[in-house]
Structure formats: C-alpha cells, structure tokens
Amino acid sequence: MASSSSSSSSSASSSVKNPTNVEEIQEKIAQALTYHHQTKHGFTNYARGPRGLDWANQPNPFRRYISAPLLPLLHFPTDNKSTVAVTDDAPLYSSLFLSLPPPKPITQSTISQLFYDSLALSAWKTTGFSTWSLRVNPSSGNLHPTEAYLIAPAIESLSDSPFVAHYAPKEHSLELRATIPSGFFPKFFPDNSFLIGISSIFWREAWKYGERAFRYCNHDVGHAIGAIAMAAATLGWDVKLLDGFGCNDLEKLMGLQIFPDFEIPSRPIKGKFPDIEFEHPDCLILVFPNGSNQFDVDYKELSSVINGFSNLEWKGRPNSLSKEHICWDIIYRTAEAVKKPLTIQKGEFPVDQFKSSGICSENSYKELTIREVVRKRRSAVDMDGVTVMERETFYQILLHCLPSGKGEKHRRPLALPFRVLSWDAEVHAALFVHRVIGLPKGLYFLVRNEDHLEELKKATRSEFKWKKPEGCPDDLPLYELATSDCQKLAKQLSCHQDIASDGCFSLGMVAHFELTLSEKGAWMYPRLFWETGILGQVLYLEAHAVGISATGIGCFFDDPVHELLGLKGSKFQSLYHFTVGGPVLDERIMSLPAYPGPSLDA
Incomplete structure (x- = not known):
C-alpha cells in the first residue's frame, strides 16, 4: 500500500x-x-x-x-x-x-x-x-x-x-x-x-x-x-x-x-x-x-x-x-x-495567570526538593498490600490533580502542570479506595471538569450516590459513588494484576471521549492520552513526595470498566489506570548512579 x-x-x-x-x-x-x-x-x-x-x-x-x-x-x-x-x-x-x-x-x-x-x-x-x-x-x-x-x-x-x-x-x-x-x-x-x-x-x-x-x-x-x-x-x-x-x-x-x-x-x-x-x-x-x-x-x-x-x-x-x-x-x-x-x-497567545493549587494537608509532604522527587521517582513493580494513607493526604493528592487551581470552578488548565495544555480538562478519575484511613472502601469519582458533572451523573449507574465524602474540602469535586471492598474488582479490571488492589487506592482515567473528537477533530485522540499522562505524572510525583510510590497501568479491560460505571457507547472511555501505595523493593536488583553509567551500549 x-x-x-x-x-x-x-x-x-x-x-x-x-x-x-x-x-x-x-x-x-x-x-x-x-x-x-x-x-x-x-x-x-x-x-x-x-x-x-x-x-x-x-x-x-x-x-x-x-x-x-x-x-x-x-x-x-x-x-x-x-x-x-x-x-x-x-x-x-x-x-x-x-x-x-x-x-x-x-x-x-x-x-x-x-x-x-x-x-x-x-x-x-x-x-x-x-x-x-x-x-x-x-x-x-x-x-x-x-x-x-x-x-x-x-x-x-x-x-x-x-x-x-x-x-x-x-x-x-x-x-x-x-x-x-x-x-x-x-x-x-x-x-x-x-x-x-x-x-x-x-x-x-x-x-x-x-x-x-x-x-x-x-x-x-x-x-x-x-x-x-x-x-x-x-x-x-x-x-x-x-x-x-x-x-x-x-x-x-x-x-x-x-x-x-x-x-x-x-x-x-x-x-x-x-x-x-x-x-x-x-x-x-x-x-x-x-x-x-x-x-x-x-x-x-x-x-x-x-x-x-x-x-x-x-x-x-x-x-x-x-x-x-x-x-x-x-x-x-x-x-x-x-x-x-x-x-x-487570530489574536493574542493566551498567557493565563498562574493559579496556586488547593491545600488541605501540606504536612503530608516530606521536606523533599523537586529534584529529589523527580529524580528518585520509580515505578513500583509490586505494592505491599499493607501501607495505609491518611484521608487528608488522599485529599491533598487529589487537589493537585485538578486543572484550575484554588478557588476556581474546575475546567480550564490554570494550575501546574496542567497549564501547559491548550484545551479545557477532558479527563476524570474513577477511584477504587482500598486503604485510606477515615474513608470507607469503595468507588469514588473525581470530576476534573465540573461542566461535565450532570452529564456524568446521567451516563453512570442510577444507584450511585454522588455525595461528597466526609471531610472533603469544598473545592475538591470528589464524590462517593458506592461503598464496598473493591480490591478484587480493581485487580480483575486491571488485567488481574495484584498491584491494582494492593495499594492505598487505584483509579481509571475516564475521558469525555466521542463528543470531544466530533467537536474538535480526530487530532484530539492522542491529546486525550497526553492529558492522562500528565495526570499520571502528578500522581507519580505526589506519591513519592508523601513517601510512597505509584505505577501506571496500561493493561486493563476497557469495556468491563465501562460496564462497572454504567457507561454505554463511546461518550466516555477509560484510557489509563493507575495505582498508588507502599512499594515492595526487589533486593536482588542493585542500583547504580545515572552518570557515569555502565560503559556498555544499552
């Protein structure tokens, strides 16, 4: 051809x-x-x-x-x-x-x-x-x-x-x-x-x-x-x-x-x-x-x-x-x-004023510099199934996952690092909470573009609660959908991988999908994945900044995730999964400095 x-x-x-x-x-x-x-x-x-x-x-x-x-x-x-x-x-x-x-x-x-x-x-x-x-x-x-x-x-x-x-x-x-x-x-x-x-x-x-x-x-x-x-x-x-x-x-x-x-x-x-x-x-x-x-x-x-x-x-x-x-x-x-x-x-290039992200638990962070966080970040191979997270730490991590910063209705990308993007947020997060002290185990939803809230409620299961969990900051659009132990379910949906159930929480990133493509063009397809990658990068850094770890999960069962949420058709699609928790370190693997590295041609 x-x-x-x-x-x-x-x-x-x-x-x-x-x-x-x-x-x-x-x-x-x-x-x-x-x-x-x-x-x-x-x-x-x-x-x-x-x-x-x-x-x-x-x-x-x-x-x-x-x-x-x-x-x-x-x-x-x-x-x-x-x-x-x-x-x-x-x-x-x-x-x-x-x-x-x-x-x-x-x-x-x-x-x-x-x-x-x-x-x-x-x-x-x-x-x-x-x-x-x-x-x-x-x-x-x-x-x-x-x-x-x-x-x-x-x-x-x-x-x-x-x-x-x-x-x-x-x-x-x-x-x-x-x-x-x-x-x-x-x-x-x-x-x-x-x-x-x-x-x-x-x-x-x-x-x-x-x-x-x-x-x-x-x-x-x-x-x-x-x-x-x-x-x-x-x-x-x-x-x-x-x-x-x-x-x-x-x-x-x-x-x-x-x-x-x-x-x-x-x-x-x-x-x-x-x-x-x-x-x-x-x-x-x-x-x-x-x-x-x-x-x-x-x-x-x-x-x-x-x-x-x-x-x-x-x-x-x-x-x-x-x-x-x-x-x-x-x-x-x-x-x-x-x-x-x-x-x-036509017109001026949009230079939006920097917006600070919300704070509810700054004490959650270790006193680490940005370089210590980014250069010591690792993708966890296994989670220990034991580490727990305080509720305030969980909320603080999610506040940094929002696009618009403190005091804004979440839609436009104004906060770090989402301000790099040239479109309003199109990606949300369906969260499986496993080990967060003070929060019931269950299914939650982070709405990253509040213009989509009513559409999401109509598109998902009618029995979902859509209520703010206890102690949730006013400017964090997080909703409890259903309470139950969903560790087995999270593992099953992420290609039967233990890592999805053994962390403090895991999630699926759900994009406002077909309408975004039809309104803007096919070129938005890769950009939706870019947005999930930036959100994943924040989760990586946040996990390491509070002293634990994270891993992106590309292998998951797409339509069973949609079925769990009650999503039909292609209006919303899950594009990326993630897990955050206490890592298991493999002591058989030795770590060497990045520079100068081994002389072999990798």
Whole structure:
C-alpha cells in the first residue's frame, strides 16, 4: 500500500486555505474510533500483539544522530543537604504548587538543569547479566518511545547561533542538528523563550505491546510534557503547547523530514523495515518567563518560515534500532488520521495567570526538593498490600490533580502542570479506595471538569450516590459513588494484576471521549492520552513526595470498566489506570548512579 504520508502533507498545507471537508473529517474520526475499539482488552480476548518477546530485536532505547556535534550539558547534585546554591536550584516540591520562583535566564546551566530534571537518566539497574537504565520521565515497559528536541536562541557555551538539537539522555548532551536564522526568535517569540519538540518512535513500544502501543506512546508523551512543565517551573519558566501548528510544521522544525516516507502495509507483517524507525512529530512546547505579558503568535507566518527549514543543513544520520521488525499497520494508519493540520488562530497567545493549587494537608509532604522527587521517582513493580494513607493526604493528592487551581470552578488548565495544555480538562478519575484511613472502601469519582458533572451523573449507574465524602474540602469535586471492598474488582479490571488492589487506592482515567473528537477533530485522540499522562505524572510525583510510590497501568479491560460505571457507547472511555501505595523493593536488583553509567551500549 502506498504511504499516506505524502498525501497528508498536501492535505495539511491546503487546510490553511480550504477547510477539510466534512466527509474527510468524519473518516479520520472513524479511523480513531476503529483503532480505539479494536485495541481494547477484554476478559476473553486481548488486543493483538506479539506472542512472545523477540529479544534479539529489542529496539535500542537510545536514538543518536551519528556524526552530529555533541554539546555536553552540566550535572547537578540530587540531594539538598547543605548549600544555599543547591536550595535555589531545587526548591521544595510542594512550594511549586503555590507560586513559581523568579524566572532565570537561558544559560548552559539552566538548560542543563531543565533536561536533567525532566528527561535525563535517573539510575541504572543491574541483576545477574542484565543491566538497564531508568529515566526521570516514566515510560510503559521502560521502552521510551519519546524523543525531545531543543529549538533555542544562541546560548553561551552551547552554540553561537540559534539552533535545533536532539537531546541524548544517555550522554546528557545535545546533538546539534542545525543552526537556524538569527531573526527567528526575536521576530516570533517573547524575550528569553525557547521551544521543546517531542516526537515518538512507535516501533519501540510496538515491539512489546503490538497494536495497543499507539495508546502507550501517547501516555508517554503526556508524562514527558508533565515532566518538562515541572522542571521548567523550578526555573521560574512557564510552559504552553503551541497547538496551532500542524504536524508538517513540527516535522520540519525538528528536522524529522530526514526520515523517508513509510510505506504502510495492508496488514500486520514481519520483516526488515528500517523505515519503521521514523519519528512521529507529536507536539511543540513554548517555554517562556513566568509572568510574561500577553504576546502574539502568528502561526501563518511562522509556518511559512518553518517551511524553509527543509533547506537547512541538517547534521547527523539516525542510528538503527533493530535488525527486524513487526509492522502493526493500524498504528500507522491511525497516526496518519489523527495528525493535526495547521490552525490559523487570530489574536493574542493566551498567557493565563498562574493559579496556586488547593491545600488541605501540606504536612503530608516530606521536606523533599523537586529534584529529589523527580529524580528518585520509580515505578513500583509490586505494592505491599499493607501501607495505609491518611484521608487528608488522599485529599491533598487529589487537589493537585485538578486543572484550575484554588478557588476556581474546575475546567480550564490554570494550575501546574496542567497549564501547559491548550484545551479545557477532558479527563476524570474513577477511584477504587482500598486503604485510606477515615474513608470507607469503595468507588469514588473525581470530576476534573465540573461542566461535565450532570452529564456524568446521567451516563453512570442510577444507584450511585454522588455525595461528597466526609471531610472533603469544598473545592475538591470528589464524590462517593458506592461503598464496598473493591480490591478484587480493581485487580480483575486491571488485567488481574495484584498491584491494582494492593495499594492505598487505584483509579481509571475516564475521558469525555466521542463528543470531544466530533467537536474538535480526530487530532484530539492522542491529546486525550497526553492529558492522562500528565495526570499520571502528578500522581507519580505526589506519591513519592508523601513517601510512597505509584505505577501506571496500561493493561486493563476497557469495556468491563465501562460496564462497572454504567457507561454505554463511546461518550466516555477509560484510557489509563493507575495505582498508588507502599512499594515492595526487589533486593536482588542493585542500583547504580545515572552518570557515569555502565560503559556498555544499552
């Protein structure tokens, strides 16, 4: 089958002048829905995937651009035990939800710190003959399909010219891909701002998870966005998705046109497909000083200038990740359908005032710096089934999961880290409470967009109580639905995994689904997963900040979750599960420092 990427290029550029016809929009939404329903797990059948792991062809987790100049970044102490300087660099975790520090200038040190606290390696693990790395940003199966690019003005000790660079986490260095015109940033963006681009290599995730991998790649995009937003806040920097850009603009800006068009087969097929290792452009994040005034972003003129980036001298060629591959064709067909076209937006770029998050139990947090939390975050493999959580701690964690901050009706993304998003909250949480002192065991619901409350009540089971639990803060839209011991149920729904029942609580993230796609377009499909990933990132950090752990759960039985809630059709869909509790540490696994790591090529 001919690649659809060449046709998508023309359709995306023409959409600026001629809105895509209704039939084409519906076809793209239908493809997203087809993918979503085809890749559901059920009690009697799982989504299609490899029947075993082909270890000989496990993808290299590190993309490198061979022969591109390497620009080393600085390293930082993880523990905050002594000097004032370190305290300045790494404020207390909980303080960031109250206010951001004054913005720091863009330097080699601050750029180094941003990546060190968001996308760098956090440790190496070893047991027996196996050694593997962990990163600050979590990933499904620790497979790391997410790549990142820095597009920045000239920075002393890094580059004398504005540039595009790929971030290499194993080396904690930037690979210089190209220099860009000197007038690019002053013309289009506020002073002291820069861009971070994110892309995905679907093959890395599909190697293990098959067709469902597209979901997990987009979870990981969300985790990366959340990690970048938190690390930027440490430096007094605000963040916002530049969501007016089309996929083709992002491809040219990050230099991803270096990859040849991928010919999508008509069915799943195994063989040597080096082109399958291409990077899919996901999103672009503007990083700018906190407290900046409103400014204009001229997407039309920007797109025109970025179109010329194809003619830049791009350095380096991408390394090979595997010798053989399996192509799950529906992933690539869906990725084409949900590519976002360029949106010509008029008026000022929205710079919303920072909103602090609600507080009901600040004493729940250990006195940990943001760096201690983000770099020591781990995905728990098992939960102990014993650890309990105070009710006030539970409420405090959920307050930080809300998009709008203190004193607001929850809808708009104004609080950290959700303020990075360009759409109102579309994701809620159905919670299984197992071990929270002062709260009955049972099923609860966190409404993250209060405009959806009545719709949710009508869509769910009529016998649900929808009452505020005892001691719940007024500004926390949490509701008790039913009380009962649901540990066995939580385990059953999360692919029979004990980890879903052995924590203090677990949850399913329920998205306002089909209406969101029909109102905004198929390109919202991956963005709903991004939102779940950012919410998951908050849960990871909150768990570690209060002294326990968490884990994202991508394997769950989709429609049985909906049946439990009484949801019918595709109005609401569960997209991601999570569990929070006391971790069980495997003493057979030894931990090694992230840098310098083992000399082997992982």
